[in-house]
Amino acid sequence: EPEVTQTPSHQVTQMGQEVILRCVPISNHLYFYWYRQILGQKVEFLVSFYNNEISEKSEIFDDQFSVERPDGSNFTLKIRSTKLEDSAMYFCASSVSRQGNSPLHFGNGTRLTVT
Amino acid sequence: AQTVTQSQPEMSVQEAETVTLSCTYDTSESDYYLFWYKQPPSRQMILVIRQEAYKQQNATENRFSVNFQKAAKSFSLKISDSQLGDAAMYFCAYRDGGTSYGKLTFGQGTILTVHP
Numbered sequence: 001e002p003e004v005t006q007t008p009s010h011q012v013t014q015m016g017q018e019v020i021l022r023c024v025p026i027s028n029h030l031y032f033y034w035y036r037q038i039l040g041q042k043v044e045f046l047v048s049f050y051n052n053e054i055s056e057k058s059e060i061f062d063d064q065f066s067v068e069r070p071d072g073s074n075f076t077l078k079i080r081s082t083k084l085e086d087s088a089m090y091f092c093a094s095s096v097s098r099q100g101n102s103p104l105h106f107g108n109g110t111r112l113t114v115t
Numbered sequence: 116a117q118t119v120t121q122s123q124p125e126m127s128v129q130e131a132e133t134v135t136l137s138c139t140y141d142t143s144e145s146d147y148y149l150f151w152y153k154q155p156p157s158r159q160m161i162l163v164i165r166q167e168a169y170k171q172q173n174a175t176e177n178r179f180s181v182n183f184q185k186a187a188k189s190f191s192l193k194i195s196d197s198q199l200g201d202a203a204m205y206f207c208a209y210r211d212g213g214t215s216y217g218k219l220t221f222g223q224g225t226i227l228t229v230h231p
Contacts, residue, residue, distance in 0.1 A: 031217050043160075043206060043221040056218055091160060100148040100212035101167055104219060106160035 002026040006092050006107035013082055013114055021077045021110045023092030032075045033093040033104060034067065036060070043091065049075065050098070082114045117142045119209050121222035128197045129230050135182075136192045136225045138207030146212035149183065149190045150219070155203040163205070166190065168212070194227075202229045 005024045013019050025032050034046040047057040049067050066078045075094075079086055089111050093104040118141045128134035140149070151163040166174045166183050173181050178198075182191045194201055207222040 033217065035219075042223045043219075045218045045220070048217055089158065093160075095217055098217050100146070100210050101165065102217070103150070103162045103165060104217060105162075106152075108157065108159045 002105075004092055004094055004105050004107035006090075006110050008110060009108065010111045011113070013112070015084055015114055016081050019079050019082055019112065021079075021090050021092075021112070023075045023077075023107055024073055025075055025092065025094030026105055027073070029094035029096050029105070031055075031095045031098055031102075032067075032069070033095075034077045035091045035093065035106075036088040037091065037109075038085075038088045046077075079112075082112075084114050087112055087114045117144070117147075117209050117211070117220050119207055119220050119222040121207055121225050123225045124223070125226045125228070127228040127230060128194070130197055130199060132197055133193060133195045134197055134227065136194075136205050136207075136227065138190045138192070138222055140188050140190065140207070140209050142188070142209065142211075144211055148210045148212055149181075150208040150210065151179070151181070151190075151192045152206045152208060152221075153201075153203045154206065154224070155200075160206070164192065197229050199229050199231060202227055 007022045032049040037043045047061045048055045064080045089109045091109045092107045095102045095104045120139045147168045149166045153161045164176045178195045180193045204224045206224045208219045
């Protein structure tokens, strides 16, 4: 069964550095998402992306964050200048359509540690 | 804004027994979808079951079933004949059926332990 793949599985970076988290969504999916989960807390929506533009974003997704689909297969999340509070598990997801019953398929996540 | 609440941080069950995980939600929408996701130690979020709000019949998937009470805004998950592999964090999630671009709102999660 096709899967959403995320790399790396664990990323350690120093505060103030830029990080890029990478995702390869399922090939025939058209809608892409990033979520994050701070340790011990709920999974939070960051951003949704369709037709090469952001369709919705949360308050968390401020100017330090950006997303891109650079080559038609990868979907990246960039954090420009990381803060300690950006330490979390970041999940990429994709879906075939925006219809409510079209399930999101999640990757295994990237654990980001900011020191 | 929609909210999802899971009031049980942890639950445990004996192998082969039945367990029910609770979830309540708040929304003013009439068209929406509800999901249960499982997150095992491998960290991947796996879809367990989904329910369309317009359907009165409760969804079932093998050993997993839901009790959807629309008026009470309650969506509980029942796991029958529990297996060791069911041990995981379980998240209840809500999704608008209208103009949303697929945003899921998650509950806090319930850690399920299965005892042999």
